[in-house]
Each structure stands twice: as structure tokens, then as C-alpha cells.
Amino acid sequence: MPAPANADARRIYDLERSRVFHSWSAQGKLDPMVFTGAEGSYLIDGDGNRLLDFSSQLVYTNIGHQHPKVVAAIAEQAAKLCTIAPQHANEARATAADLICQVAPEGFNRVFFTNGGADAVEHAIRMARVYTGRYKTLSTYRSYHGGTALTVNLTGDVRRWGNDYGTEGTTHFFGPFLYRSQFNSATQEEESERALAHLRSVIEFEGPTAFAAIILESVPGTVGIMPPPPGYLQGVRELCDQYGIVMILDEVMAGFGRTGKWFALDNYGVTPDLITFAKGVNSGYVPLGGVIVSDKILERFLDQPYGGGLTYSGHPLACAASVATITAMHDEKIVENAELIGTDVFGPGLAALADKHDIIGDVRGLGVFWAVELVKDRATKEPLAPYGGSSPEMGAINARAKQNGLLLFMNYNRFHLVPPCNISIDDAKRGLDILDDALSAV
Template structure:
């Protein structure tokens, strides 16, 4: 059986969708999941800001999948670039120069802050963070790395130990050389702060005290998501990223900015670290990691942008690391097309405008209407709606590290009304593509508004 969507394309083969689901449940092992409890959604087609499920239903993609399809689905320029590259050069060993990788590196270096002019390509964000930490350790001759609680840096061994959320717990044996600290998060402040200024000052004091207690001469790097993503989209208060940069300079510590989720337009700027720029100028990390939005996940790609003084460490001494698919031509061709499309079509500017004029104001109105909403926060097309059982105590609607019946009902209500949300613990994240229109954004927010009646009823 084949049906035609209300947007006239694409045609959906429901029999093929059913077979795909059956084969998935028989043969596919899913990540982060108890396999016997899964009932995954089948996606049969995508277009722009929409996806179609295995029953032919159209849903507005307010998740951008894994917060990575920044240019939306099936962008014709990127699809064409992948096809053109495949016809010319499908794959080549990373030791050889190829024009797609060279041009992708140039375009990325043009947009990173400061002089992060060399790029080491990886297959995704986790291995980008793995290699950034390896570079920092080799550069400094130190081992310890500091990362914040409420963070996510990837699922590989070092990256998952860097992570500051419960996904680390089953993988953490305390021997990874990682020390966690609390970052600024005024809504759930660990520093008894009542203003953003207090939160910033006390969080920086806490970080520096942690460094002193752990031994500055033992610490290779501090790694921070410039805006923590999966952990809750907590925008750093003014002055925090500048303060981290100054602390790193004071103790000779490498500053790694994790832009895997926040980068390439997601926050309304090419890189989220730009939100911290001030009268002193841009904040420049020593290493900047990226993935996801660099080519919207059309082909797996990540990387590390490297400052000159880190790169100099490996000018005469070989860097001991590499990947078979580093700078894969299909992936980097997709990156070239993605970055050019983002620039030509003003997608970063659109994300900033939509966030400031549509998503932010409407979420504030939603927060005023719903007692289950404790806080909304974000920038660009990168927002979190914090759901609570009690606005006074701020008890979350789902416990840290888990879901709840009420949260599951809210998610199901969103889907039944035609919107695919991104949810984590007690939060709904509003993360549509940077290409979303005003009308599409309002469509998704209206669905969220209606679905939150379910959360209100659970109070």
C-alpha cells in the first residue's frame, strides 16, 4: 500500500515501513535502550522541517532529530553535492589531499574565532572530544581533565567519562582522569545565588577552588559545552566564558569548547561561544570541537579546530591518532554545501530572528499560562522548557536521570498532534531546524501549548 502525503511529496510505502519495523526489532540493537522495551518510531520520509512516520503521518520535527539537522531535511543543494562527489570520488585514504576536505577545512576555519586555522576531521562529536583531550594531554604533559556536571560529551570511553549526566554512571570506574565541577545554572543554583551576576561569580570561584584542590600542575584541560545541550540548554551568564578563559590562562590549562550541538547556527550565531564576546573582544578557546550541524548529519562528520600553539606541538613530533574516514570526501562535500547554503540563505540570521521574535516570546507566554512550566530559556533555535510538579519547590516533573508517566504523556500528546519533540528527563527542548519559518514555529509551539495541559493535569 502506498499513500500520498498532504504536501504531495513524498509517496509513503506503508508495507515497506512495516517490513522495516519488523526487521529492526529482529536485528537492530539500539543505543541507550533496554532492547525488549523499545517501540521505536519508523521514519519513512523527510522534507524540510517535517518527517513522516510508518503510518504515513506527518510530524513537524521540533527535535532536528539529534539536534543536528540544522538546515532541515533533504536540502537539495546538499543532496546534489553528495551525489556529485560520489560520482567523482567516493572515498580516499586520509593521507591524500582531496578538494572536498580542503575546502571544508577552509570554510570552517573562516568561521571559528581567533586563529583556529587547522582542522582535524573525525567521524562525529564523541571522537572529536576524544582527540581534543588527547591533544591537550600531549601538549601539556598532564592528565586530569575538568568537565561540568549537567553536560554531555559523547558515548565513547573518554567522552562518556567527561559527560556530567547519568549516562556516565554505568561507564565510570573513576580511573579516567576526569574531575567534575558545577557550572552556572541559576534556576537550580548550587551556589545559593539570586542573580546571574552572583551565579557567574560564585561558579567561577568554585571552578578555581576545584583547580586549586586538584592541583593546577596536574590539569591538562577544561572542556565545556559553550551552551550545554542535552543537559538543559543553560545559557552561560555574562562573563562566565571569559572567566573560564582567564582561569585557563592563569594556570596553563587548555580550554576546549565543545560546540558539537551548539555550533553552526543552532544558537543564532555560527558558534555559541560568540555569545560570550565582550568589549575585550572574542573569546578564543585553544581547541574547538564540532560535528552535527557542520553538515546537518547528512553524512557522519566531526572535527577539532586547533589553535597555532597546540598545532605547533605536533609540527615536528607526530600526532599519535587518526581515523580511516578522517575527512571523508562525501562527508566534507556535504559540509561544504551545508556551510555555503547556510551563508547564502541567511540561515544563521533566521535562527537568531526566529528565536528572538517568535520562539522566545511565545515560550514566555506559554510559561505564564501553564503552572507546570518552571522556566524557559534558550537562544536561536535552541530552547528548553523546564517542567515541574511545583513552581515553588521546583520539583521536576520527572526525576533527574529518568522519565515519568506525566512526561511520557506530554511527549505522546505532542506526537499525536503532529509534532516530534526532543525530551530529556523533565524537559521538552524546542530545537527545530535553522530554516524554520514563522508559521512553522508557531504551529509547533501551538501543539506544545496544547500538550502542556497534560502536564498541568499531573500537578
């Protein structure tokens, strides 16, 4: 995209590029978009153009932009109590914890608050290590769990490569993914069985008593939105029970309505030991994350102090935003809307696009959490862009979509459809129409 023409937006653009050190980026090649406003499912760029946000930023504005009830709750909390140390009780944090526990699975009755998803995962692993007296952790290659020293080591994708010093005790394995199966499976049932057999072998050959935890994204997100096949998560639960391993489900991206359920795990009838969350818990209006702790794990810490904490754990402004977000999601049936968009708009709409465009190799997802995988050849499944990179074709699709008012979430040879959970049917269909046109650009 060209730099903004508006003088004030151009000043912001130049200042950003000269002063801000950006994550995951070569600093000399920065070309950020300037946004000056937002409302609902739309963003307003520095030149006043409205873009339909099919990215939810980094997949976190589940309740949309500038939701008036959340904005008001933050302002009211700021006027009353901006901050308080985490050892003290306050209404916003206590109420947020209560609302989170109410939508969590049965047997999850305590919340440890963090400032985001990565530190939530850090503390979940620490809890598991204390609980088991073990150190190592199992994680899949197709995963993303954060950017700290531990969580980027748990991560399986390319962001780990330059940051993995082999010090965090992670053993990676392959999870199920039928479209690019590591197990030569022909059906989802075969993929589930063979992936579980592979995981069992890894545990047994590495030594079952070495592992404190296994961490899985309930539905892997950034790496491709890959809903697990039937029986897989239940099979992992059984292996954890057999070998005394703590099961952690990472719901940082998939939680709080994204899949059409409060948590993605609700689609699969499985109960872990710890649940990590962030993003959608308050739509990222103020940074917040945490660990929902099962009664089983909590028992260990009723008399034994937990050796961990954060200065801003359960910050009042963040928790007030969470209370307003969860309340609005109930009142406005936003979770139900996400499920409806998935079944009535994205599911059939993307299937129709796949019939029309030969470069679409695979479509998968649920709720407002979908991936479209683009290929050069459907028979060979050669990606339209290499793993860890991009291509002129992907760039052309992205540019055409932006030109027509659609902001996509792009990753390698895929784009993800991850709009706010309360997107309207009309806006969801409009996004698909723009996408249809963009796919015709290559």
C-alpha cells in the same frame, strides 16, 4: 505510539526490533518510530503522517531534511570520488576545512577531521595532553561529551554512571545554573562569581599542575540548554591562562547556527584553545566531526608528529556535504534566520506559554536552542519527572504532541525546542500552538 498500520512499515518495525541493537536502550522494550521520508522541517512516518520536527533528530539537522543542494553535492561527490585515504589531499576535505576556518574565531586555521562528536572530543583531549604534558581533565556534572570510554567519563549526567571506571582522569565540578543553583545565588552575576570561585577551589585543591584541559559545552545542550551567565566563560579563560590549562569548548551541538551565531561561543566573546564540532557542520547527512585547532596549539605539532588518526578522517562524501551545507547557510542566511526565530518567535512565545501553564518552571535558550523545564510546583521546583527518568505526565505531553503532528526532544522533566535553523516563522508558530495544546493534557 502504536506500531505502524502500513504493512511495509510494520515489516521495517519488526525487522528493526529483531535485528538492531539500539544505543542507551533496554533491547526488549524497543518501540521505535518508523520514518520513510522527510523534507525541510517535516518527517513522514510509516503511515504517511507528517510531523514537524522540533528535535532536529539528535539536534543535528540544522539545515533541515533533504536540502536539495546538500543531497546533490553528495551525489556529485560519489560519482567523482567516493573515498580516499586521509593522507591524500582531495578537494572536498580541503574546501570544507577552509570554510570551517573562515567562520571560526580569528587564530583558528587548521581542522582535524573525525567521524563524529565523541571522537572529536577524544582527539581534543589527546592534543591537550600532548601539549601540556599533563593527564587530568576538568568537566562539569551537567554535561554530555559522547559515549566512548573517555567521553562518557567526561560526561557528567546519568549516562556516565554505569560506564565510569575511574580510569580516564576526569575531575567533575559544578557549572553555573541559576534556576537550580548549587551556590544559593540570587542573580546571574552571583551565580557566575560563585561558580568561578568553586572552580578555582577545585583546581587548587586537586593540584593545578595536574590538569591538561578543561572542557565545557559553550551552551550545555542535552542536559538542559543552559546559556552561561555573563562573565563566566571569560572567567574560565582567565583561570586556564593562570594555571596553564588548555580550554576546550565543545560546540558539537551548539555550533553551526544553532544559537543564532556560527558558534555559540560567538555570543560570549571568549576564545578557547580548541573547538570541537560535528552535527550541524553538515546536518548529519554523512557522519562528520572534528577539532578546530588554534595557532597556539598548532605550533606544538608543526615539527612534532601528532599521534592520532582515523581511517575515514575527512571522508569525501561527508566533506562534500559540509561544503554544500556551509555554503547554503551563507547564501540562504540560515544563521540569521535562527537568531530571528529565537528573538521574535520562541522567546516571546515561550514566555506567553509560561504565563499560561503553571507546570512551566523555567524557559531558557537562544536562537533555535531552547529548553522548557516542567515542575509539579513552581515554589519548590519539584521536577515533573525525576532526574534520569520520566513520568506519566511527560509521556502524556509527548504523546499528545505526536498525535497532533509535532516531534519533540524530551529529556527527563524537560522538552527542548531545537528545530532546523531554517525553520519558517509559520512552522515555528505552529509548533508552539501544538505545544500549547499538549501542555493542557496534564
